[in-house]
Amino acid sequence: MLTEVEKEIINFLLNTNSFITAKEIANQLLLSTKTVYRAIKHLNAILSSGDLIISKKGRGFKINYDNYLKEMLKQRSIGSYSTDNRRQSVLTRLLISAPRTLRISTLFNQYYLSKTIVNEDLKLIRDFLKSYSLKLERKDYRVKISGTEADIRHALQDLLIKQNFPDFSLATSRGLDFFLINFCLKQLDFINAELKSEITYPYNVNIMSHLYILLTRYPKLALNPPILTKLTDYDQMIIKQNQQLYSIASQVIKHVEEFLNTKLEPNEIYFLLQYLLSSRLNIMDKIEDEGFQNHLVQGVTNFYIENVVLELQIGEINQDFKNDLQNHIRPMINRLYNQINLNNVLLPEIKREYFQLFQTVVRISSKVAVKFELPPISADESGFITLYFARYLEQNRHYIRVLVVCTTGVATSQLIKTKIQAYFNNIVVVGDAPSSNVQQQIVENAPIDLIISTIPLNKTFEIPVVVVGALLNQQDKKRIEDTITHNYLNQGSEKMLSEVTNESLIRLNIEAANWRDAIIKSAEPLIQAGYATEDYVKGMVKTTEESGPYIVISKGVALPHARPELGAKKVGITVATLKKPINFGNRSNDPVKFVFALCAIDNKSHLKAMSELVNFISDQKFLAQLIQAANPSEVYTLIKEFESRYNENE
Known part of the structure; x- marks a missing residue:
């Protein structure tokens, strides 16, 4: 049986087309190189199809895909x-x-x-x-x-659920009852008919398995009915808010009682209601603002979006996506509270195909659980959320067309092409050329967005050129990333934090009566310096009122902002400290001591500055020195110093 570390290494190597060093694997998976070597040695020793992972001295490791496929086929051929x-x-x-x-x-x-x-x-x-x-x-x-x-x-x-319930082909070997499964299927059909829509996978499996458990548990406990938790006032409120679903649950439980010729505990209706509420139903998508746990749902949704945008720098996400994700988050929260687990059969493929995105979502899920005081969010749930972001990125991705150039245009260019395709999922290599034939290849493969060359090119092209080493090391990858970001993501407007703030935007020891007052006073310099209108600052307050205190992004730090069309004129960030910390309503991160008010004119031009700011506020030394600063000049000098320090470390 493979360990989680071994599975992660396999998934990582499946997502890489070239050799990769143990150190690179360790850095990506947050492991020690010793652990990587030990896991690879164990994998090659226990699998019978031959070495799963091949190695080459000086180059690292690569998966033997033929042996991987053989192993998968072997596993599938094993009987039930x-x-x-x-x-x-x-x-x-x-x-x-x-x-x-x-x-x-x-x-x-x-x-x-x-x-x-x-x-x-x-x-x-x-x-x-x-x-x-x-x-x-x-x-x-x-x-x-x-x-x-x-x-x-x-x-x-x-x-x-782990046994692929209700797979009829496996039922006999696992002691399941065909007759009971059929009854459960009929109840699912009844629910679908009442809702006038179909409950889809994996929610249908959860409902069926819950009913199957009722049908098997009650006959065994005929003399000792199960002792169930009494309903609380909150439970009664949920029933009152969801009368249509409660009525459906009541009818299904009545069918079960007739089938078993046994009276069930009344609370069983409520428990089935929870399974319905934990499913992605059309009826749930239409709930209005005052609906089921809406404040919490919006907060969690916004937190995921804000943090994925910050970590992956993918730009602002539209309202349609937000609504779609919110309609998934609502039943997910209910599942967490009621310990209802979903089995994500696509999880191995999600880890393989969207490795970086999945790791990002898992990290954010951990923060969500702490910030909103929720039970731990499983990898299965994080996998479902990853799919939402993956679908959005695929639908909105701009692929950069690249021409690879080297001395001969043969072996080296092929190696570079392979590595580029492995490392950059937003690049398509459309051709390769020797240095003597670049112009012709540009014409034949037009349009070309970027030239990646292993040698300096004498001729000046209108297309950006980045020169890299033949082995494409970490420094080369950084050069390519910076070129893409500068030319295509931020459209040449990539600005550092020191460029979007100044001494006139810095206010220290502000006295604020409450969180609204703190936002208004910290953002006031944006109006005075001509960065934003009064309506934009009012928009900051309104956004927080409507979406909750998700703007409190870490311990003691708030980042109020609003939509550009409300009155943003140019990119700016204010820096403010509060004389007395203020509660914004965020249990995990209150009280707030630092307020950074953001004025953004689009979804791209502020990303570099925001990335720096996130690094700074996670550095306790920076925050300590910010508290000690006596005037705006000292704060601006502090920002420049930390900016220089971070740039040197990149």
């Missing part, structure tokens, strides 16, 4: 019965029967196993149950699972 399937089947039977005891022989006799293997299986099952606060109790020749009904169902739900 496996060690994992056996353990899952035993675990499913124990969970369905809990807290009743079962004979060990009843669970394992059909597999013809030694006592050692049986004990090993039970040990692994016991370890699995610990994460759900459940215990596997063994006495003599019998075993049982003990714990709360909620935890038992949670474990069963996850187990069924």
Whole structure:
């Protein structure tokens, strides 16, 4: 069984077309080089299709794609019965029967196993149950699972989903009941008919597995009905806000009662309602501003968008995308609160195809959970969010057409082409040329946006030229990135922080009555210096009122801003410190001591300055010196010093 580190290394190498060093792998995955070497050695030792990862001295590692495909085919050809399937089947039977005891022989006799293997299986099952606060109790020749009904169902739900429930081809080997699955399918059809729309994957699987668990648990507990959590005032409010869905849930539970000839606990209706609310339904997409947890939904959505934009510098994202993501975030929050997990079958492909974006979203998800006091957000959930951003980027991507030039135009250019395609997902190499034939290739492959050359070119071209080494090292990649950013992303207007602020935009020890007053007073220099109108500053306050305190981007730091069309005249950032810290309503990062008011005229020209600002405010030394500064001149000097320091380190 592969470790998470080994899976990440495989996914990373699958996304790279050329050799890459252990140090580069380690830097990308935040590992030590020793860990990378050890993992690669283990991978090559345990897989039977031959070396999965090949190495070349001085060049690094590359995946052997032929052996990778052989290994994948081998895994797929294995029958439905496996060690994992056996353990899952035993675990499913124990969970369905809990807290009743079962004979060990009843669970394992059909597999013809030694006592050692049986004990090993039970040990692994016991370890699995610990994460759900459940215990596997063994006495003599019998075993049982003990714990709360909620935890038992949670474990069963996850187990069924991981088994590709309701895959009929696997049902027999895993002890599932065809008859019950069919009944669940009919209930799903009923829900779809009532909603006049279809509940799609993976939400349909969650609802079906929940119903299947009801159908299996109640007959086993006929003499001891499950003790369910009492509904709170908040639960009653959710029912009142969602009468249509509650009515549908009531009818489905009535069908289950008729099928089982058993009266279910009334709370079962509410639990099914939660599964409906945790699904992406058309009815949920139409909820108005006062709807279900809207303030929290908007805050989480805005936080994801703001941070992805900052980290990847992808520019401002349109309202249609924001609405679409928000309609995914709403049921996701409900899933988190109710411990409803979604199985993302595309997760391995997402990690492979969108490696950097996925890693970024995972980091932001961790911050979201802390900032908004939510339960941990799983990799599966982060994978779904990654797909939203990936789709947006694909739809709005500008591909840069590149011509590669070297001395001969043969071997070296092919190597450069391979590396460029591996490192830059916004570049398309449309041709290669020897240095003697550049002009002709420009004409034949027009239009050309950028020339990447391994030698200086004597002739001056209207097209930007970046000269790199033949091996395309980290410095070369940085030169290409800078050229693209300067010429295509920021359209020549890439400005540093020191260029978009000045002493007239710096205010120290402002006295503010509340967060609105803090925004207005910190942004006032933008109006006085002609960067923005009064309407723009009013827009900053209104945006915060409507979307919540997501502008508090880190501990003690707020970044108010508004849409350019409200009155932005030129790019500027004010720097303000508050004499007395103010609460903005952000539990995780209040109180605010520093306010940086941003005036942006478009979605690009301020990105370099913003990138620097994010680096500065994450540096405690910078913030400490900012507090100690006696006047605007000292602050501006401090910005220039830190700017120089960061540029030297790049």
